[in-house]
Amino acid sequence: MRPFWSALKPSSAFSSFFISTMNTDVLEIAGIRVEVRRKRVKNLHVGVYPPDGSVRVAAPEALSADAIRSAVLTRMTWIRSKQQQFMRQSRQQERLYVSGETHFVFGRARRLSVTTQTGRGHRILLVGNDGIEFHVPELSSHDQRRRWMEAWYRAELRRVASPRIIHWSERIGCNPASWGIRTMKTKWGSCNPAKKIIWLNSELSKKLVSAIDYVILHEIAHFVSPRHDEVFLKVLETHMPTWRQVRADLNALPLPAWTEG
Structure with missing residues (x-):
């Protein structure tokens, strides 16, 4: 997409x-x-x-x-x-993964609390409605914290997206052969209609669930028609009449702090 x-x-x-x-x-x-x-x-x-x-x-x-x-x-x-x-358009500040930072999880702003601990393990926990606890080894680097957080975001997106892919597949009557999550700088999602493969942008883990629904629906609709034609648009209009507003809201959100274009 x-x-x-x-x-x-x-x-x-x-x-x-x-x-x-x-x-x-x-x-x-x-x-x-x-x-x-x-x-x-x-x-x-x-x-x-x-x-x-x-x-x-x-x-x-x-x-x-x-x-x-x-x-x-x-x-x-x-x-x-x-x-x-x-x-x-505003851009998210580059994250340092230290206490006090704001991180978004499915559209909700959460305050990060970092706790150092002995050993090599790490844990990430959602606390209440607005907190994230990040338990990390004492000597962990910024790069390690970033990788751990990115892996956690991907797992959360997979947890939330998995039942939604099943839901929209059943609604439309087209089941993907497989789907995955990847880093994308220009699209919220993509698909291969011939092979029925769907990819979701990992950044969707920070956006509202309604946006995730829209992207999934958009990609599955391409199994009905690979082009943005009247057949494709009819699928969107039938199953999500508000899709244009959801898309506009998604594209208006702050861009990630990408280091390359």
């Missing part, structure tokens, strides 16, 4: 700077770096992605560079608007 994604048709030619690499063509169009990936698609697609508004194009294999430039230029106002939106 691509939060900021648009389909275009080619137009007239414009000149711009061009670089070719083994896997990706890079164009400079109106002062913006654009990555072009050629795929077996019918239409040209333009996406603007967080955290820094990078622009990527998926283009038909036979489409000329001039046609790609023209299509991107016709959407330049939209592209710059999306880039400015990302620049204005």
Whole structure:
């Protein structure tokens, strides 16, 4: 699922700077770096992605560079608007995993309390409605604490998402062959309709459960139709009439403190 994604048709030619690499063509169009990936698609697609508004194009294999430039230029106002939106959007501060920090768990803000202990083990516990206890070895490093917390978040997301995948699969009548959790910088979820595989963004463990429902429904709907067409939209409208608002709320939340674009 691509939060900021648009389909275009080619137009007239414009000149711009061009670089070719083994896997990706890079164009400079109106002062913006654009990555072009050629795929077996019918239409040209333009996406603007967080955290820094990078622009990527998926283009038909036979489409000329001039046609790609023209299509991107016709959407330049939209592209710059999306880039400015990302620049204005708040970002989570990088976590140090020390007492007093605020960490979000399924949309709820919780205050972290770190306790050091002897031995090599660690524990993470939810306390009440607004606390997290993090028991760590005395000499544990920041990197170790980050990895432990990330593993815990993934386990929590798996616990919450598992029954919801079953629920939405039964509602729609399409069961995934498998699903998993991974780090994703540009999508909340993705799927392979042919193999019926679903991936969820690990960051969903910090978002409201309604957002998790939306992403799962979105990906399973692609088993009905792999495109964002009327058939796909009908699945969303039928099973989650408020999906547009849920998506807007999800995309408006603070972006993660990614270290790379």
